[in-house]
Amino acid sequence: MPSIGLKKLANPMPTEAPCLKVPKTDGEKTLTLANKLGLTDKTLIIQKDPTGLLCIPLTRKPEEKESALLKTQIPQLQLATQVFPEKIQQPKTLAEVLQNQLPPNLLEALPRALDIVGDIAIIEIPPELQTHKNLVGKAILKTHRSVRTVLAKAGAVSGTYRLREFDFIVGENKTTTLYKEHGCSYYVDVAKAYFSPRLSHEHNRVASVVQNGETVVDLFAGVGPFAVPIAKKHPDVKVYGVDINPDAVALLEKNARLNRVENRVYPIVGDARQIVNEKLRGIADRVIMNLPETANEFIDTACKAVKPKGGTVHFYGFIRLDETLEDMKQHFAEAVEKAGMKVESVSYAKTVRETAPHECQAVVDAQIR
Numbered sequence: 001m002p003s004i005g006l007k008k009l010a011n012p013m014p015t016e017a018p019c020l021k022v023p024k025t026d027g028e029k030t031l032t033l034a035n036k037l038g039l040t041d042k043t044l045i046i047q048k049d050p051t052g053l054l055c056i057p058l059t060r061k062p063e064e065k066e067s068a069l070l071k072t073q074i075p076q077l078q079l080a081t082q083v084f085p086e087k088i089q090q091p092k093t094l095a096e097v098l099q100n101q102l103p104p105n106l107l108e109a110l111p112r113a114l115d116i117v118g119d120i121a122i123i124e125i126p127p128e129l130q131t132h133k134n135l136v137g138k139a140i141l142k143t144h145r146s147v148r149t150v151l152a153k154a155g156a157v158s159g160t161y162r163l164r165e166f167d168f169i170v171g172e173n174k175t176t177t178l179y180k181e182h183g184c185s186y187y188v189d190v191a192k193a194y195f196s197p198r199l200s201h202e203h204n205r206v207a208s209v210v211q212n213g214e215t216v217v218d219l220f221a222g223v224g225p226f227a228v229p230i231a232k233k234h235p236d237v238k239v240y241g242v243d244i245n246p247d248a249v250a251l252l253e254k255n256a257r258l259n260r261v262e263n264r265v266y267p268i269v270g271d272a273r274q275i276v277n278e279k280l281r282g283i284a285d286r287v288i289m290n291l292p293e294t295a296n297e298f299i300d301t302a303c304k305a306v307k308p309k310g311g312t313v314h315f316y317g318f319i320r321l322d323e324t325l326e327d328m329k330q331h332f333a334e335a336v337e338k339a340g341m342k343v344e345s346v347s348y349a350k351t352v353r354e355t356a357p358h359e360c361q362a363v364v365d366a367q368i369r
């Protein structure tokens with residue numbers, strides 16, 4: 001997430017500074033030593049004098065001890081003072097790029113957060129900036145060199161597939177990209193299958209707690225950000241990845257191959273409830289339930305998937321307004337009991353991210369039997 005400061009750009013003005021003059025052949029050695037001593041002025045551009053000597057700009061005159069060290073290491077070195085041009089700094093923030101193109105109230109309204117998925121940047125454009133969205137998009141291309149496409153959110157995540165609409169702003173008009181996370185690569189199509197880089201920590205955390213030899217059922221697998229790293233980290237673990245969205249499952253299949261875990265990740269298209277009833281009853285040491293909007297309705301399904309001896313469920317839900325994490329744990333425990341099992345312990349419970357004003361996503365890892 002970029003910071004939107006209002007720092008002024010450095011002017012490319014000539015500045016007088018102390019410097020080290022050395023023959024070109026000693027340039028690298030001198031620079032390394034001057035860097036080690038913390039002497040180099042990196043805001044100024046190294047010059048050549050009329051005799052061909054390199055002039056390395058310094059932030060200050062070297063102390064006696066430092067001069068002695070420099071002269072012992074580089075006998076031909078001379079201390080001097082001269083004028084250097086300043087480096088032109090690349091703009092780092094949207095506000096820096098746009099400071100001469102938007103009035104202060106609109107600079108203040110610039111998006112303070114953006115999601116980067118591979119080479120796609122996804123932003124939320126506030127209403128007052130709608131007429132300037134192209135300008136904002138172009139500024140993002142300038143501040144984020146790896147971004148090729150800028151999309152704006154055009155609605156909330158909705159529907160069974162948990163998708164949202166996007167407006168294309170600038171760059172290459174596309175919604176597909178290659179995204180890398182914790183050593184895994186994913187083909188993502190942000191318009192066709194749910195994906196959020198904001199869950200990156202959770203993807204890695206869950207993969208880290210899986211034990212060797214387990215069978216895992218990911219009830220709402222999406223493009224595979226839980227299933228793929230689990231299989232990659234644990235060569236003797238099998239993961240069933242279920243999703244009702246055929247596009248998500250096609251990407252999961254592709255991602256399993258891309259990460260060379262296609263022999264242990266089993267993508268299945270369909271409704272989690274039906275698939276568990278028909279194919280995955282009592283097989284799981286671990287069940288992942290990342291469908292926070294309606295996961296409550298699938299707790300009985302998770303219980304059916306778990307082995308009779310018990311297993312772990314990673315349950316994601318939303319906490320809204322005055323609800324607490326304790327409430328979420330309690331509702332989960334009640335639903336598990338209703339399904340004929342029991343929560344033996346909760347090994348982890350935490351809010352994961354803010355999803356809206358007065359709403360956050362949370363996770364409960366529970367051992368059930």
Ligand SMILES: C[S@@+](CC[C@H](N)C(=O)[O-])C[C@H]1O[C@@H](n2cnc3c(N)ncnc32)[C@H](O)[C@@H]1O
Pocket residue numbers: 160161162193194195196199219220221222223224225226242243244245248270271272273290291292
């Ligand atoms: C919030 S997304 C999570 C995807 C993935 N686990 C991730 O973290 O990126 C929820 C997924 O559940 C899928 N889904 C919704 N209802 C479902 C159902 N009844 N059975 C199986 N999958 C379902 C959606 O298509 C969506 O891909």
